[in-house]
Amino acid sequence: MIRGWTFIPTLLNHVPFRSVEVSSQCLLTLWCSLGMERLQKSMSAYVKWLGRRGEAFEDKEKGLPVSYMGRTMVSHGEDFEPDSDFGNGLIAVGRANERISAVQETFVSDGTTLWLESLERSLAMMKEYQVCRRVECAASSDRWTPC
Numbered sequence: 001m002i003r004g005w006t007f008i009p010t011l012l013n014h015v016p017f018r019s020v021e022v023s024s025q026c027l028l029t030l031w032c033s034l035g036m037e038r039l040q041k042s043m044s045a046y047v048k049w050l051g052r053r054g055e056a057f058e059d060k061e062k063g064l065p066v067s068y069m070g071r072t073m074v075s076h077g078e079d080f081e082p083d084s085d086f087g088n089g090l091i092a093v094g095r096a097n098e099r100i101s102a103v104q105e106t107f108v109s110d111g112t113t114l115w116l117e118s119l120e121r122s123l124a125m126m127k128e129y130q131v132c133r134r135v136e137c138a139a140s141s142d143r144w145t146p147c
Contacts, residue, residue: 036123043116051108064104070097 053062061071073094080087 036119036126040116040119040123043111043119047108047111047116050104050111064101066097066104067101070094070101073097 051064054065054068061067063071071094073090075094077087077090077092077094080090082088
């Protein structure tokens with residue numbers, strides 16, 4: 001062994017060092033949990049904002065604002081002559097907006113069912129783990145450490 005580093009094995013087995021190691025693990029667990037909580041809150045707010053429906057429109061279908069805009073553009077584009085470049089342009093952009101709306105609705109749905117629900121389950125498991133770690137931390141050290 002390199003001279004001067006021979007004390008490491010005895011240091012690692014020393015009880016106060018183990019207490020610091022357990023405390024560090026507790027802080028890491030707390031840090032991960034706080035990050036997951038922030039992710040869950042921000043994703044919930046984002047999905048809610050992205051999926052909000054246009055209820056103030058005079059349109060009977062309560063869809064996303066981009067969908068309402070697309071339907072309006074298609075409707076107005078059809079008011080022009082069939083060979084009108086402006087009318088055909090409105091129809092094309094309106095249909096593109098309707099497709100964007102469909103993709104946005106799919107994104108909101110998938111983001112909620114696939115990612116957000118999984119994140120919420122992970123957060124619940126992390127909180128259960130923290131409770132177990134608190135008990136372990138309190139039992140492994142002389143004084144209580146915040147886990």
